[in-house]
Amino acid sequence: MSIDDRDFRPVIAAFCCNWCSYAGADLAGSSRMKYPAEVKIIRVPCSCRVNPMFILRTFEKGADGVILCGCHPGDCHYSTGNYYTRRRMASLISLMEFVGLERGRVRVEWVSAAEGAKFAETMNEFVEHIRALGKNTRLEDLRCKN
Amino acid sequence: MSELTERIMEISGADPRKCMKCGKCTAACPVAGEMDIKPHQFASCLAKGQSDLLLSSNTLHKCLSCFACVERCPRDVRPGRLIDAVRQCVVRARGQAFLTPEEIPELLDDELPQQLLVSAFRRYRR
Amino acid sequence: MQKIGVFVCHCGTNIAATVDVLRVVEAAAKEPGVVHAQDYPYMCSEAGQALIASAIRDKGLTGIVVCSCSPRMHEATFRKCAERAGLNPYMVEIANIREHCSWIHKDMEEATQKAIILARAAIAKVHLNTPLAAGHSQVTKRALVIGGGIAGIQTALDIAEAGYPVDIVEKNPSIGGRMAQLDKTFPTLDCSACILTPKMVEAAAHPNIRIFTYSEVERVTGFVGDFTVDIRKHARSVDMDKCTGCGLCQEKCPSRKTPDEFNRALGTRSAIYTPFAQAIPNVPVIDREHCIKFKTGKCGLCQTVCAAGAIDYTQSDEIVSEKYGAIVVATGFDTIKLDRFGEYAYDQSKDVITSLELERIMNAAGPTGGHLERLSDGRMPREMVFIQCVGSRCSDGRGKSYCSKICCMYTAKHAMLIRDKYPDVNVTVFYIDVRTPGKNFDEFYRRAVEQYGVNYIKGQVGKVAPLPDGRLRVSGSDLIDGKAVEITADMVVLATAIEPDPSARRLASMLTASIDTNDFLTEAHPKLRPVESPTAGVYLSGVSQGPKDIPETVSQAGACAAKVIGLLAKDRLTTNPCTAHSDQLLCNGCSACANVCPYGAISYEQREVNDHGVRGERRIAVVNNALCQGCGACTVTCPSGAMDLQGFSNRQLIAEVDAICR
Numbered sequence: 001m002s003i004d005d006r007d008f009r010p011v012i013a014a015f016c017c018n019w020c021s022y023a024g025a026d027l028a029g030s031s032r033m034k035y036p037a038e039v040k041i042i043r044v045p046c047s048c049r050v051n052p053m054f055i056l057r058t059f060e061k062g063a064d065g066v067i068l069c070g071c072h073p074g075d076c077h078y079s080t081g082n083y084y085t086r087r088r089m090a091s092l093i094s095l096m097e098f099v100g101l102e103r104g105r106v107r108v109e110w111v112s113a114a115e116g117a118k119f120a121e122t123m124n125e126f127v128e129h130i131r132a133l134g135k136n137t138r139l140e141d142l143r144c145k146n
Numbered sequence: 147m148s149e150l151t152e153r154i155m156e157i158s159g160a161d162p163r164k165c166m167k168c169g170k171c172t173a174a175c176p177v178a179g180e181m182d183i184k185p186h187q188f189a190s191c192l193a194k195g196q197s198d199l200l201l202s203s204n205t206l207h208k209c210l211s212c213f214a215c216v217e218r219c220p221r222d223v224r225p226g227r228l229i230d231a232v233r234q235c236v237v238r239a240r241g242q243a244f245l246t247p248e249e250i251p252e253l254l255d256d257e258l259p260q261q262l263l264v265s266a267f268r269r270y271r272r
Numbered sequence: 273m274q275k276i277g278v279f280v281c282h283c284g285t286n287i288a289a290t291v292d293v294l295r296v297v298e299a300a301a302k303e304p305g306v307v308h309a310q311d312y313p314y315m316c317s318e319a320g321q322a323l324i325a326s327a328i329r330d331k332g333l334t335g336i337v338v339c340s341c342s343p344r345m346h347e348a349t350f351r352k353c354a355e356r357a358g359l360n361p362y363m364v365e366i367a368n369i370r371e372h373c374s375w376i377h378k379d380m381e382e383a384t385q386k387a388i389i390l391a392r393a394a395i396a397k398v399h400l401n402t403p404l405a406a407g408h409s410q411v412t413k414r415a416l417v418i419g420g421g422i423a424g425i426q427t428a429l430d431i432a433e434a435g436y437p438v439d440i441v442e443k444n445p446s447i448g449g450r451m452a453q454l455d456k457t458f459p460t461l462d463c464s465a466c467i468l469t470p471k472m473v474e475a476a477a478h479p480n481i482r483i484f485t486y487s488e489v490e491r492v493t494g495f496v497g498d499f500t501v502d503i504r505k506h507a508r509s510v511d512m513d514k515c516t517g518c519g520l521c522q523e524k525c526p527s528r529k530t531p532d533e534f535n536r537a538l539g540t541r542s543a544i545y546t547p548f549a550q551a552i553p554n555v556p557v558i559d560r561e562h563c564i565k566f567k568t569g570k571c572g573l574c575q576t577v578c579a580a581g582a583i584d585y586t587q588s589d590e591i592v593s594e595k596y597g598a599i600v601v602a603t604g605f606d607t608i609k610l611d612r613f614g615e616y617a618y619d620q621s622k623d624v625i626t627s628l629e630l631e632r633i634m635n636a637a638g639p640t641g642g643h644l645e646r647l648s649d650g651r652m653p654r655e656m657v658f659i660q661c662v663g664s665r666c667s668d669g670r671g672k673s674y675c676s677k678i679c680c681m682y683t684a685k686h687a688m689l690i691r692d693k694y695p696d697v698n699v700t701v702f703y704i705d706v707r708t709p710g711k712n713f714d715e716f717y718r719r720a721v722e723q724y725g726v727n728y729i730k731g732q733v734g735k736v737a738p739l740p741d742g743r744l745r746v747s748g749s750d751l752i753d754g755k756a757v758e759i760t761a762d763m764v765v766l767a768t769a770i771e772p773d774p775s776a777r778r779l780a781s782m783l784t785a786s787i788d789t790n791d792f793l794t795e796a797h798p799k800l801r802p803v804e805s806p807t808a809g810v811y812l813s814g815v816s817q818g819p820k821d822i823p824e825t826v827s828q829a830g831a832c833a834a835k836v837i838g839l840l841a842k843d844r845l846t847t848n849p850c851t852a853h854s855d856q857l858l859c860n861g862c863s864a865c866a867n868v869c870p871y872g873a874i875s876y877e878q879r880e881v882n883d884h885g886v887r888g889e890r891r892i893a894v895v896n897n898a899l900c901q902g903c904g905a906c907t908v909t910c911p912s913g914a915m916d917l918q919g920f921s922n923r924q925l926i927a928e929v930d931a932i933c934r
């Protein structure tokens with residue numbers, strides 16, 4: 001591992017649904033659980049609001065990992081939103097693999113409002129995984145570099 | 147309840163059933179480390195009617211009768227008095243229920259531990 | 273260009289201890305469009321809000337960003353503040369630098385950097401915010417209470433007393449719930465039936481209360497103020513209007529071998545039955561699974577003996593559809609199954625029972641007529657052992673990780689009652705901790721120990737083994753004396769963990785209400801909104817929300833009723849303006865969006881559209897703002913990108929993404 005790799009601080013975006021995962025992240029915070037500062041959370045009303053295009057955009061802009069968190073299947077605040085998410089993300093993830101993006105740069109997790117510990121754990125694990133994968137060089141838009 | 151347990155409770159005027167097993171008596175005891183049955187266990191053995199065990203315990207000899215346990219007990223169980231009462235039961239069983247004042251000067255000698263005197267004063271002052 | 277104000281809160285030291293607030297202010301001030309940036313120790317305080325309001329007025333701000341706690345906490349506060357200062361409330365964005373930043377990081381540099389990025393994302397978003405106006409919706413002034421136990425009854429009574437109609441739906445043939453099964457209640461030892469029955473009668477007689485027993489909620493649609501609920505009334509096979517409740521049918525019924533659910537299957541009942549003598553309504557039901565008439569076609573004895581002619585074998589399930597403004601979940605609990613706790617020999621010996629079974633044995637109307645006896649041979653026990661925390665505080669996957677809360681107290685109650693009634697029975701309780709927070713609770717437990725001589729041993733039981741003579745060898749530990757303890761007992765009572773009623777999960781899905789990993793319904797805020805679900809219009813009462821005893825359940829039921837009354841008292845509600853809308857120039861009327869909409873909020877219209885000078889009629893999607901809840905499913909489905917969500921638009925979210933990756 002080169003020195004650069006060790007100092008590597010990935011950029012990670014986490015899309016969280018307002019009703020379960022965002023609340024789960026709040027609970028992780030109020031319970032003072034720790035997870036890396038690389039994770040930045042974007043609030044969406046429901047995981048199904050996240051257009052696969054947003055995720056592509058995130059990578060294009062230089063993110064190294066994207067995680068999408070929603071309510072557990074069956075518990076969606078809007079009753080069926082996360083089922084759509086599940087299908088869309090399944091196709092997105094296989095598409096990403098098809099175009100040659102490393103496995104695991106995009107992840108979908110179900111985190112309920114009561115699962116602060118799970119949220120923190122998931123983020124720790126995800127960041128670790130992205131650190132191991134290294135910088136996202138395959139999907140980044142080179143035009144964004146000076 | 148056995149006759150012995152009843153007698154111990156009568157002599158001590160304490161009720162081991164009040165004990166809520168917090169362990170503060172043992173924590174306050176300066177010689178708990180030396181005892182085979184700790185003050186809190188003393189109370190619990192009595193509450194369970196296992197008073198026979200206590201008669202042969204070394205606690206009777208180790209207890210300084212400093213009554214720190216009695217001071218600190220939040221439930222007024224008075225473990226020190228319980229120990230005292232068991233001690234008396236042992237002594238009485240040997241036929242020595244009391245001392246006459248005349249005997250005391252003879253017992254006082256240079257060999258006698260000061261501790262015993264202090265302990266006796268503390269006990270009977272109450 | 274927007275004129276944006278950024279307000280960074282210290283939250284005392286909650287934020288300021290790990291985030292360099294001044295650097296966040298500096299960084300925010302440099303962002304394009306930011307004309308005002310400042311910090312304050314407590315932004316949510318009156319002084320903090322006054323600061324925001326005056327900045328809005330003085331500097332003519334068109335949008336504000338508050339860097340503070342979670343928007344789930346104070347978004348509404350700051351929106352109201354903006355509105356008072358004349359700014360559209362939807363021009364406010366919150367950067368969550370407390371729960372998502374200062375509280376999870378220790379390193380000041382790291383946390384400050386992150387806070388700056390979060391602030392930038394919020395600034396980027398607010399640039400694209402548009403003023404939104406909330407709509408209004410009607411409130412149906414009727415409440416539904418699901419579950420007819422003490423929680424449901426009390427909630428319904430309180431709502432009804434305020435003048436609003438309430439329906440109770442109970443799946444069993446009678447209301448009363450678990451409390452009806454209890455013998456005595458702690459800490460006053462009131463007879464449970466004596467205090468419950470008057471409430472049941474009051475509910476049944478109340479002009480504002482309708483009770484649907486033997487019924488279940490089948491389907492829920494709609495939203496706060498306007499739910500439509502389908503209730504399945506199971507076929508009772510007895511005409512409620514004709515039945516006089518004489519009980520003759522139950523006496524004559526030849527099918528008598530069905531395990532009696534009310535007595536926890538310790539006894540049997542007839543196929544036509546009312547669960548207990550004080551049942552409300554006092555109208556039996558025919559259990560079709562066990563009825564000879566329904567099984568073989570022969571019998572019909574109950575119809576023959578019924579003088580009122582109330583028996584009707586042809587009845588079928590009926591669906592009642594009703595509109596409600598608010599829904600209360602009061603589905604209660606059951607004890608967990610003990611099949612994974614082989615060490616307690618529950619399945620091996622009839623004399624190992626659960627505490628709820630002991631309640632029935634102690635009850636005069638129970639299977640033994642209230643006489644304490646061993647179920648195996650009817651003999652009176654001499655040595656009884658109670659084991660606490662059976663399946664509670666158990667994180668190995670067999671039981672529940674939480675404390676069931678009521679067991680310490682009911683065990684003290686059982687022990688006390690037994691010692692009182694049968695002084696020559698020795699009672700030993702094995703416990704891990706005795707937890708008695710509550711008014712007069714600890715005093716109650718101490719009475720069991722000091723006055724009634726119940727032997728409490730700190731330590732758990734490792735094994736209960738049935739002996740050849742029918743007694744039970746209980747091997748436990750005494751942690752105080754540091755010894756192993758062995759007791760030969762006649763009866764062992766297990767303080768079994770409680771879990772939410774199995775119906776709670778299905779119901780939560782129907783109501784789109786959050787539920788936790790233990791199947792307890794989640795409250796909107798664990799401290800400040802304990803009786804509301806995060807789903808508007810859904811309220812929580814009783815154990816469905818978490819373990820609690822009767823006094824607590826009744827208090828919560830009252831609180832829940834107050835919240836429901838508060839909602840029903842309103843004539844109309846403001847709706848969420850963050851709804852979807854379609855761009856008529858992009859929409860091609862393909863119907864993809866309507867197919868994914870869970871609320872049926874999207875319809876299609878033929879509209880004349882002026883597309884860059886070309887006029888023509890097109891089929892385009894139209895969103896009903898009163899129905900749309902703003903999930904955004906349609907926005908992603910739309911193949912032409914015509915659908916967008918106000919408040920969370922494509923451009924806003926992309927702006928956030930860009931700011932984070934910058």
